[in-house]
Amino acid sequence: PEQFEQLKEDYAWSQQVQREARQQAFALTEVVQRRAHFGYSDSAEMLSGNSDLNEKLRERLEQAEAERTRAREAMRTHAAQLSQYSQVMASLKSSFDTKKELLNDLHKELQDIGVRADSGAEERARIRRDELHAQLSNNRARRNQLEKALTFCEAEMDNLTRRLRKLERDYHEMREQVVTAKAGWCAVMRMVKDNNVERRLHRRELAYLSADELRSMSDKALGALRLAVADNEHLRDVLRMSEDPKRPERKIQFFVAVYQHLRERIRQDIIRTDDPVEAIEQMEIELGRLTEELTSREQKLAISSRSVANIIRKTIQREQNRIRQLNQGLQSVSFGQVNSVRLNVNVREAHSTLLDVLSEQHEQHQDLFNSNRLTFSEALAKLYQRLNPQIDMGQRTPQTIGEELLDYRNYLAMEVEVNRGSDGWLRAESGA
Structure with missing residues (x-):
């Protein structure tokens, strides 16, 4: 070129x-x-x-x-x-x-873009480059900050999402509980109206108690009734079902069952009401009056402990004589290897000790027999427990134990003995 x-x-x-x-x-x-x-x-x-x-x-x-x-x-x-x-x-x-x-x-x-190609263009371009580099650095720093903020916001959003889901689950559970509680409350209201116990449940003082206080009252009442209904199979089953915490309306069913049970057993010849609670209150008043009357009559008809011991001993001796006469008639009874049969009657040791104390050491236990709060039967039961602390009385009341101690038959221990010849008299056993 x-x-x-x-x-x-x-x-x-x-x-x-x-x-x-x-x-x-x-x-x-x-x-x-x-x-x-x-x-x-x-x-x-x-x-x-x-x-x-x-x-x-x-x-x-x-x-x-x-x-x-x-x-x-x-x-x-x-x-x-x-x-x-x-x-x-x-x-x-x-x-x-x-x-x-x-x-x-x-x-x-x-x-x-407004660039002039002259002698100062390079200097202006250098200044512009520095400005752009500074803006770029600021933008990068700002972007890093925004990325960190975005990451934090995403983490916070995840936490809020999980919290929202948990709250939704809790809301649904609480909603189900509310619906269940409303259904149970409607069932309770129908049950209350059908059984005419609305007046007993709608008490003004109960409206100001919290749920924990009401639950505590209910638990205490159920605990007190557990022993009372132990002998009734129907009430015991209803009480067992009422202990389900998921079905609180069953406690009302138990209350209604007890209410009906008491209503069926009200003595209309004594109590003039259909309300079991009022009947119990009137019966408590009547029981107090009868207790006072019985105590006064017992004091009028009271006999000494020595007389009671003598009467029981005479009765035991009379019955022992009758058994001896019966044994004379049984001497001629024989069958198989058995040559003869007889009844052996002895007084139990604990009861014999009780009779000895009543007849000879009754002065040492006058605190029981002179008490106005105890009947003679209860004092006799307390004395028996004092003399025999090793014996378990179970759930029986002192009145019941005292009445049993006044029955001479509880003092006797009867055994059947057979005579097989060379072995002599032996106690008869089941299957012998």
């Missing part, structure tokens, strides 16, 4: 030489074609005289043809180079146009 002008000049000079050579060749061709017309008389002399000229011209023609050939080859070479350089020029021109167009676009963009 740097020798393009030189090559262009050489190509123009070669074309000029080629034209001159063509003109000379054309002139020589014309001369040769017209040689036959040159038939002058002195042509021989001219030929002989100009033979040297012809030789020179021939040599000159050969040289011209050789030069023409060389010029033609040079022209072909220059034409090939011209074609090659034209292609290079076209490529360079296309690249130049592209780059020029790119340069124009860049100039236009610079104009659009």
Whole structure:
């Protein structure tokens, strides 16, 4: 590309030489074609005289043809180079146009963004670069802060989501409990109205108590009634079902069952009411009055402990005499290997000790028999427990134990003995 002008000049000079050579060749061709017309008389002399000229011209023609050939080859070479350089020029021109167009676009963009390409452009660009770097650093720091805040918000959102789900589960559970409680309350209201116990449950003082206080009262009441209903199979089953914490309405069922049980057993000849609670209150009042009357009558009819012991002993002796008479009749009874049968009756040791104390040492236990709060039966039971602390009385009351101690039959221990000959008298056993 740097020798393009030189090559262009050489190509123009070669074309000029080629034209001159063509003109000379054309002139020589014309001369040769017209040689036959040159038939002058002195042509021989001219030929002989100009033979040297012809030789020179021939040599000159050969040289011209050789030069023409060389010029033609040079022209072909220059034409090939011209074609090659034209292609290079076209490529360079296309690249130049592209780059020029790119340069124009860049100039236009610079104009659009307000950049002036002058001596201070580099300094302004450096300042602008520093500002952009600072903004980029600030944006990155801000992005990091926002990413941390986003992470924290996502964690908080997850926590709130879990908490929301837990609250929803708790809400559904509480809703189910409320629905169950409402259904139970409706069932309780129907049960209360059907059994006419609404007045007993709708008490004003219960409305101001908390759930724990009401539950404590209910548990205490159920605990007190557990022993009272131990002998009643129906009430015991209802009480067992009422202990289910998921079914509190069953406590009302137990209350209604107890209420009906008491209502069925009210003595209408003594108590003039259908309400068991009022009946119990009236019965307690009547029981106190009857207890006082019984105590006064017992004091009027009281006998000494020595007299009681003597009466019981005489009764035991009378029964022992009857058993001896019965044994005389049993002497003739025999079957199998048994020769004879008899009844052996002895007084129990603990009861014998009780009779001895009543008859001989009653002064030491006057605190029991002189007490106005104890009946004679209860005092007798307390004395028996004092003399025999090792004996378990179970759930029986002192009144019941005292009544049993006044029955002479509880003092006797009866055994059946058989006589098999050489073995003598032996106690009869089941299956012997």
